[in-house]
Amino acid sequence: MIEHTPPGASNPQQAELxxxxxxxxxxxxxxxxSLADLKQAVTIFSNKGNSFIVTRLLAVDADTQQLLFACSADEHANRQLLASERNVLISAPAGIKMQFICGPAEEVDYQGRRALAMAVPERLIRLQRREFFRINTPPIKPVWCRLPxxxxxxxxxFDISLGGLSLTLAADQHDWLHDGExxxxxxxxxxxxxxxxIGLEILHVMPVLGAIGHEHYRAGCVFVGMTLAQETMVQRYITHLERERRALVR
Structure with missing residues (x-):
């Protein structure tokens, strides 16, 4: 996970962040x-990253300066979060990674149901990684990436662009890839x-909550050492996907 930049940090990566x-x-x-409006999945890592829940941001209360999240169905995970003094929250609306740190959570009532409340963070990291047009690959005819x-x-x-691609991992495959690998x-x-x-660099591996509640993971990757011939190959495939998509629309 990416951490916030401490004052006076000299690490080049932290300076870039x-x-x-x-x-x-x-x-x-x-x-x-925007996270609340989009009903975007948010992962909350607690207890120094030893536990996490996948939830949704229900509301941003500007009056109390609180964020309200849905409780997890896992009561043990809820208790671990409530006992944690420092929590790292990550989401990726439209593929743009967003991360921030919150203090302790408390259980509250929100519109007649249990919710988790945390103070609005002082800082937020928002990584824009959409320099290239991306297109999803067809799920019924998956394109497979063979790891070395x-x-x-x-x-x-999951998708591909001239700059990189995203891979889908099942819940039991999340340790196959790691951030920065x-x-x-x-x-x-x-x-x-x-x-x-081609070579790949793993930017991040993030939990994703599927449409029917199944949890899986998404690995965002960039191409490393791409040649002109390889770029032409990827562009040709993207054009092929676009042609197929237009044909389906017609």
Whole structure:
């Protein structure tokens, strides 16, 4: 997980993150309100990252400066969160990673139901990673990414762009990839295009709550060492997907 930049930090990565850190209260509230409006899944890591819940932001109370979250169905996880003094919250609306740190949570009543309340954070990190047009790959005909080590591990692509791709991991596969990890050479068989062999850097691995409540993970990756020939191959595949999508619409 990315941590907030401490005052006077000299680490280059932390200095880079400072560019994406928002400290204006009204702007923070605006971004958090968008999470509530979109009903976007939010992961709350508690107890120094040893436990987490996947929930949704119900409301941003500007009067009390509180965030209200739905309780987890897992009562043990709720109790762990309520006992935690410092919590890291992560979400990715429209693929843009958002992270912030909150203090202790308390259980409250919100519109007649139990909820979890935390103070609005002082800072928020919002990483814009959408430099390239992305297109989803067809779920009924998955495109598979073969990981180099250990051999035999396959993960389906969720989307792809000229800059990178996202991979979908089942709940029991979340430890296959880690933030900041670099893979020297993965193999992706792009339909109507050919075999792409390329390096990947894992930007983040995040829990995602599916439409019917099933939890899985999404790994956001960027291409490493892409050649012009490989870029042409990816562009050709994206064009193929666009052509197929337009044909379905017609």
């Amino acid at each position: 400072a560019r994406f850190t928002i400290g204006n209260l009204l702007e923070i509230q605006r971004h958090l309100q 080590d250990p051999p035999g591990r396959l993960l389906p692509l 670099q893979l020297d050479k993965v193999q992706i068989e792009l339909p109507e295009t050919g075999l792409l062999q």
